[in-house]
Amino acid sequence: MKLPEPDAEIIAHADDIVAALRAIVPDGVVADPAGLAAFDGDALTAYRQKPLATVLPRDADQVSAVLAYASEHGVPIVPRGAGTSLSGGALPRADGILLSLTRMSRIKEIDLANRCVVAEPGATNLSITRAVDAHGFYYAPDPSSQIACTIGGNVAENSGGLHCLKYGLTTNNLLGVEMALASGARMRLGGKAPGAAGLDLLGIVAGSEGLLGIVVEATLRILPKAPATRTLLAAFPSVPAAGQGVADIIAAGIVPAAMEFMDRRCVEAVEAHSRPGYPAAEGVLIIDADGVQADVDHDIARIGAIARKNGAEVREASDEAERARLWAGRKAAFPAMGRLAPDMLCMDGTIPRRALPQVLARMSEMAKDYRLGFCNVFHAGDGNLHPLIIFDVMKPGELERAEAFGADILKLCVEVGGVLTGEHGVGIEKRDLMPAMFSAADLEQQHRLKCAFDSGGLFNPGKVFPTLSACVEQGHMHVKDGRMPFANLPRF
């Protein structure tokens, strides 16, 4: 992956920029090399880059002031929450300000009567659920990094988790935001009342990967906790049998709270790591049904019967401790695989469920060609595939081979009718693959939308779109990546 060329003129003015940021946030600017090392990337660990400076505002007014300054001087802004992006969404630029929202982490309001929580962007995902847990509510999107990842980052990435099929992604649980625009002006979208009150701009802000503005407040829907949950473990003799089991469950009108698939390699890795008690099988499903007791009992009986009909051995978690162990194993698939090799790439395509056997077979062939190990975990309910490719960055050529293998997997996802990314975002990781899914006209339409919010190209330049291009009136003319991507902007 090629990182953007830094702008030498901006870097030459680093001292001015740092001084200006200190004037806005006196106690929240990091500019020394040792301090900046803590901000040199995110969870796409193969890429590292220190920012020009990191600023940590304490409130929305400071965010606005930073943006107004950066706009005036044409300095790129890279927003960052907890830095858990798996697609490089928060990867800094040498010529850019890293805007960290982690000091804006307050929960501003818990409004049980309207079933919502108002939070600052740096509040962690889990803190929302913790704030309302005692009242019998929770916040549904639960990305595996939920203990660390922030609500602002969740909005930017439209984060998902294990329960998306039934409860939706962030966008389906986000009622409103206040955001700071490139000029520093602020705009409220949505809120506690339903409906968009105009164009559904909130709908494009969710999942916009920091390209449109900075969320300074979010209003989130909370859900009443389900009174009952039961968990089944189904061990299938083959991958196609597991795929058919999944299809039959959905076709029977059951929407499980979660339905996770792991292949044999993944099961073995997890067993070696934490021994949750998974059976040795070609494909294992962990399935949760939740809701009122009678609904859950009814669904679990049918799910069990369908799985057995497809040749599975089925057993149920006998108690809460076993349930927790089975899920902890699944959530630890990443570190479990990590013990097998020093480096990993976690891919994130979504496919139509029916294509699962075909895609898994093709991936095995590819792995042989690339001489790399991999395993598969899969949010089976919604078709979101997470192949984990293991490699060693110290061995010459392995990173490139792993990236090429990953790219081939994602192209395969698109080929069978799916998409490049189900929940991790495009970032820099999948940026150059966008043309595999979208035509030039598709991408140009998206780019014009970006320009509608950010005509100066302030926010997260170099992410998501494969070519850096300037915003031109009506978007017809493209200026290819040059040394001065924003040549007509006033500078210093």
Place this chain on the structure above:
Amino acid sequence: MPTHIASSETDVIEAVHTAREWQSPLEIVAGGTKRNYGRSVVTMGTVLDVSGLRGIIAYEPEELILTAAPGTPVAEIEAVLAEKGQRLGFDPPDWRGLLDPEHDGFGTIGGAISADAGGPARVRYGAARDHLLGIRGVNGFGEAFRAGGKVVKNVTGFDIPKLACGAMGTLCVLTEVTLRVFPKPPLSATLAVRGLSPEDGFALLRRVWSSPLEATGLVFSKDTALMRLEGEKEPLAEKCAMLRTLLGEHAIGEIPEGDVAFKAVGDGGIFDDMPLDVWRVFLPPASAAAAAAELDSPLWLGDWAGGLLWVAALPGSDTVRAAAHKHGGHAILTRAQEETRERLDVFEPQDAVRAAVTGAVKAAFDPLHLFNPGRMWDGV
């Protein structure tokens, strides 16, 4: 007015190129049932009739996905889904009686999406925007584009499908829509508590809304709270029993044919023959009773546990929106004479910052203002 009939994406592209050439705007119409919704389109140009873009393109029940041409009648889609025990989650209403009693046409899926129309089940399943996964469309440059995908979980690129929901056809001409669909439980029960004040009624509905019963209808009308539960036989019986326990102090009756009552709520049926304006007021649910008291309307009802008030007002009266704002909400003038719709604005007036962004978004899709100009606001 000349009418350009399109029955394929290629036809739409051609119509847009012609419109560009002549700088002549298009009013985009399919079933035509919502032509009285929104402001009047400012056009001396052409009607672009897309009702020929019709038919279900793909339906895979086990994937919970349906792709259709936007001119497909909602009723046709609902019938096909019902055969497989599925349905559209956002519960698109039929506003023919409300908006245009003379109209003998049919509402289309493209129209339901473009108007962001959602019925009582929205309280459980979400709005049209939560179900539209992908689109194809033609923008004002005359270019066909796609956005979103055909799988339930996708974050690749901007979520333009959401933007198309409720945009009233001002951004692009839809040529294909992909929706996620939901299993439809085989049985439903509608329970009622009568003799309630609005305050007690909405408080009761919010208790159910905040419970795990997953009610698919929470309506307050006159003095009655109506609650719809769904499920298989035994689970439904248990949910009904849980509801009775939850609301133990109240006498609870069961209404036969409750689905008919809920459909009428979504359709705005009680206002059909009234010579009154009709507003939909969107509120934080807990503000519904206070807002209703302030509005003091001769005829109103509440849906979505108080998130929506349907309110009749004297023709031309301009007090509703201010009351909505006071209680933290916003309002759409859903039915009124053309003159009133121009004067009061149908959709929320925007502040300067929001209007500038909206204008820039409009220009990103349709810089020459060819699509339904003026339908939402001046210039959009």
